[in-house]
Amino acid sequence: MVGHTVHTSAAEVRLAWEAWARDRGLAVRRRAGDPATDLRKSSLRVTAYVSDNCWTADCPICFNGMATWPGGNPEACCLDCGHIFEVDYPAGQELGEVVAALEARPPRNRHWRPQAGETAATLRYENVTHGFPPRRLPLEHGVAV
Numbered sequence: 001m002v003g004h005t006v007h008t009s010a011a012e013v014r015l016a017w018e019a020w021a022r023d024r025g026l027a028v029r030r031r032a033g034d035p036a037t038d039l040r041k042s043s044l045r046v047t048a049y050v051s052d053n054c055w056t057a058d059c060p061i062c063f064n065g066m067a068t069w070p071g072g073n074p075e076a077c078c079l080d081c082g083h084i085f086e087v088d089y090p091a092g093q094e095l096g097e098v099v100a101a102l103e104a105r106p107p108r109n110r111h112w113r114p115q116a117g118e119t120a121a122t123l124r125y126e127n128v129t130h131g132f133p134p135r136r137l138p139l140e141h142g143v144a145v
């Protein structure tokens with residue numbers, strides 16, 4: 001779930017996310033030992049999007065931003081309320097086309113909202129109209145720090 005490892009227990013998920021947040025200087029607002037904020041799997045799904053060069057998703061419970069990334073991380077964890085969600089990414093070829101279109105832009109201009117109906121074709125059209133040069137720099141993963 002975090003990095004290149006798929007964790008198999010809530011305890012592993014908790015340790016990985018807490019280490020991830022600590023390494024980035026982010027606050028983990030869950031209260032240890034409080035069942036109201038303990039990590040738990042939600043049946044809700046979230047849709048990934050790109051904001052400021054980072055893959056992210058919004059927690060549907062408390063609206064906190066959650067780090068996520070395609071390719072090896074099928075879940076996102078809300079460090080605020082403690083819910084874990086399955087994440088929907090663009091399928092197959094669409095994902096590659098979205099990434100390619102975003103990587104043609106300067107990092108500060110990398111935004112993509114599938115919830116607003118944006119597709120890879122939308123991004124390519126915007127690239128042409130804004131005159132972004134055909135260069136590629138990799139996207140960041142997770143919350144910008």
Ligand SMILES: [Zn+2]
Pocket residue numbers: 059060061062063064078079080081082083
């Ligand atoms: Zn939340």
